[in-house]
Amino acid sequence: MMDRQVSIAIRHLYKIFGANPVRALEHVRAGTGKDALMAQHRHVLGLRDINIDMRAGDITVVMGLSGSGKSTLIRHVNRLIEPTAGEILVNGENILEFGETRLRELRRKQMSMVFQHFALLPHRTVLDNIGLARSVRGERRADFERDALHWLARVGLGGQEGQYPHQLSGGMQQRVGIARALTSNAPIMLMDEAFSALDPLIRTDMQDLLLELQTELQKTIIFISHDLDEALKLADHLVILKDGSVVQQGEPQEILLKPNDPYIVDFISDINRARVLRVRSVMDRAPETIPQVAGTVDVDATLESVIALSGGDTALSYAVRNRDTTVGYLNMQSLVRALVPTQAPRHGNRKQEKAQPAASGPAA
Amino acid sequence: MQGATVATYDFIFNGLGLREWCGESVRSGPMTMADLLARGAAPAEPQTGFDWGALWSLPFPSLDELHKACAEIPRSRDLTRSLEAGFLNVRESLRFVLDPMTQPLSWALENALHVAVNTPWWLMLMALLVVVWLAGRSAALVGLVAAVMGFLLFVDHYVFAMQTLSIIFVCAFLCVVMGVPVGIAMSRSNRFQRLMIPVLDMLQTLPTFVYLIPLIFLFSVTEPKLYGIAIILYAIVPVIRLTDLGIRLVDKEVIEAAEAFGMTRHQKLIRVQIPLALPNIMAGVNQTIMMSLAMVVIASLVSAPGLGVLVLRGIRNLELGVGLMAGLGIVLLAVILDRVTKAALARVNAAASVARH
Numbered sequence A: 001m002m003d004r005q006v007s008i009a010i011r012h013l014y015k016i017f018g019a020n021p022v023r024a025l026e027h028v029r030a031g032t033g034k035d036a037l038m039a040q041h042r043h044v045l046g047l048r049d050i051n052i053d054m055r056a057g058d059i060t061v062v063m064g065l066s067g068s069g070k071s072t073l074i075r076h077v078n079r080l081i082e083p084t085a086g087e088i089l090v091n092g093e094n095i096l097e098f099g100e101t102r103l104r105e106l107r108r109k110q111m112s113m114v115f116q117h118f119a120l121l122p123h124r125t126v127l128d129n130i131g132l133a134r135s136v137r138g139e140r141r142a143d144f145e146r147d148a149l150h151w152l153a154r155v156g157l158g159g160q161e162g163q164y165p166h167q168l169s170g171g172m173q174q175r176v177g178i179a180r181a182l183t184s185n186a187p188i189m190l191m192d193e194a195f196s197a198l199d200p201l202i203r204t205d206m207q208d209l210l211l212e213l214q215t216e217l218q219k220t221i222i223f224i225s226h227d228l229d230e231a232l233k234l235a236d237h238l239v240i241l242k243d244g245s246v247v248q249q250g251e252p253q254e255i256l257l258k259p260n261d262p263y264i265v266d267f268i269s270d271i272n273r274a275r276v277l278r279v280r281s282v283m284d285r286a287p288e289t290i291p292q293v294a295g296t297v298d299v300d301a302t303l304e305s306v307i308a309l310s311g312g313d314t315a316l317s318y319a320v321r322n323r324d325t326t327v328g329y330l331n332m333q334s335l336v337r338a339l340v341p342t343q344a345p346r347h348g349n350r351k352q353e354k355a356q357p358a359a360s361g362p363a364a
Numbered sequence B: 001m002q003g004a005t006v007a008t009y010d011f012i013f014n015g016l017g018l019r020e021w022c023g024e025s026v027r028s029g030p031m032t033m034a035d036l037l038a039r040g041a042a043p044a045e046p047q048t049g050f051d052w053g054a055l056w057s058l059p060f061p062s063l064d065e066l067h068k069a070c071a072e073i074p075r076s077r078d079l080t081r082s083l084e085a086g087f088l089n090v091r092e093s094l095r096f097v098l099d100p101m102t103q104p105l106s107w108a109l110e111n112a113l114h115v116a117v118n119t120p121w122w123l124m125l126m127a128l129l130v131v132v133w134l135a136g137r138s139a140a141l142v143g144l145v146a147a148v149m150g151f152l153l154f155v156d157h158y159v160f161a162m163q164t165l166s167i168i169f170v171c172a173f174l175c176v177v178m179g180v181p182v183g184i185a186m187s188r189s190n191r192f193q194r195l196m197i198p199v200l201d202m203l204q205t206l207p208t209f210v211y212l213i214p215l216i217f218l219f220s221v222t223e224p225k226l227y228g229i230a231i232i233l234y235a236i237v238p239v240i241r242l243t244d245l246g247i248r249l250v251d252k253e254v255i256e257a258a259e260a261f262g263m264t265r266h267q268k269l270i271r272v273q274i275p276l277a278l279p280n281i282m283a284g285v286n287q288t289i290m291m292s293l294a295m296v297v298i299a300s301l302v303s304a305p306g307l308g309v310l311v312l313r314g315i316r317n318l319e320l321g322v323g324l325m326a327g328l329g330i331v332l333l334a335v336i337l338d339r340v341t342k343a344a345l346a347r348v349n350a351a352a353s354v355a356r357h
């Protein structure tokens, strides 16, 4: 995307759970993996050498299987967990150096969080829960009630403000958690599987809400998910974690087209690629010969829409437009090739920047 | 074997060259019972070969036994006596510190007893029923309490019962006021918890009479604080334990949420931990009240007024009826105290019902 400022930078972050993490860290730095560390040293490798730049206004999605360290990672950003080694920079400042007061200020004013298991206060009403961040800041209920009710209605729970959390279903509780984070109005949002308990319809609705908010409010969002469709829909930047390490990160389309690890290939094998891939990812920016074009398509159109447009004719080519300028050409044959989920090098007309690494994990 | 001239363990002191230090092997001071018995026994026949009899009756090298061999070693009687002397030595300084500190307790107990006995019975009864209603919001419970108090009034045990109740009230109140903060401190610091647990274990396992012994030496038997302290020491344990436990059991993710939104420690305590630990704390208060009741009966040995006095009279004078009647009164009090605190607990539980997903 555009060059936005880095809002949150994670540098060489390590986290090891156990009795003597500092000693275990030496083994990890020497290359011991998660399973070996557990078997030989009785320590759990939570995170290993994580480096991520999260840009202001972007949604950074962290993906990975259960136990890969997603929740551990997001909890480092507001220091609910202290790292074993590394740095976390928020707007250029290393928050690990913050004292208690500054950390509290950061949490109160800069960040809000949605929890995987909701973490609502069971003895307070929905309204009190939603206003939590604001009341912790010292605002009175009259000051935040309007905002709170607005967000409650926005997540589809208007009229439930007097209920207690245990009177709501799991999905409803999760939406209360989302409304709580939104009411806090902080520029950074940490969302740990914030939509995992929602049914598909409400889930799509919440995803649209989040994207809509992004165009409006430009928050920096870290979103954890283990749903690839969701990740591809939301992510400006996608980070894939495995056993506590980053396997690949980058633009989602890029990862989809060039997975660098069998783990990711597995991950993306079931996806509907036509719906997710966009023209800009498969077009040819500078073809040797300008083809005969059958029409124009938008640079951000999905391949699915182009297929519909072409009526399935693979002989056609299209000019790709970004606003009013032609930025490249799309050949239907390369489009079809891009739909085949494969890790073998493709022979499309798109230039191969580097050869696919063979089926070897990172320092396994 | 316990001959007056040869002691079994002489050889130790001879072997170690400590005979000089021991001085003459003469018994000084009054004789122990064992000495007296030994004197009557016939001196043992000189034995030849291996002395099975000697082995059979080989005494353990206890203080008394070693004392026989060496006068410098104290007898166990001297040990208990020096404990006593030591206690008596520090008694004055202990009193100097503890007396003013505990004076408010005496004062509170005296006043509570005064109020309980001198308020007209109908006013007291009404006040009690109002309290019960506020705690339980249950007409059946109010009815039960009214029936029990009516019965006690009818059989002329009302004054004794009110004395018992007012002592329990004061002591349980103080237990909560002191126990909850201690429990909170324990939940916050693992080290403090490790330190406190043996103390609490000790308070709970020491036989109740043992509390009374040092207290009798410390204060005069006529002071109410004597039994007040005994009751509080005994009954404070559950409220401390359950406060600690309750706070530690609060859902970790809820605590994380409180921290993630920037609560201070104090906000966290007041807004999250105490409300969510309240069901456990209330369970502790219930147990504390029941244990105060158990102790207040025993405390009548050291002049605590109330139904316990009647029980004691029953035992002393073998007045079976008096003892049984007082016992019934105690059971009835136990029932209503338990029911009322449980009802309050149930209300707290309903309010703070923690739904699990």
Ligand SMILES: Nc1ncnc2c1ncn2[C@@H]1O[C@H](COP(=O)(O)OP(=O)(O)OP(=O)(O)O)[C@@H](O)[C@H]1O
Binding pocket: A017, A018, A044, A045, A046, A064, A065, A066, A067, A068, A069, A070, A071, A072, A073, A116, A226
């Ligand atoms: N407090 C802890 N003590 C020991 N190990 C821990 C602790 N917290 C997390 N772990 C370990 O760290 C690893 C990552 O856990 P984490 O909760 O971050 O996974 P996750 O990616 O969020 O999984 P899920 O999708 O199931 O939520 C796991 O192996 C877990 O056992």
Ligand SMILES: [Mg+2]
Binding pocket: A070, A071, A072, A116, A192
């Ligand atoms: Mg998780």
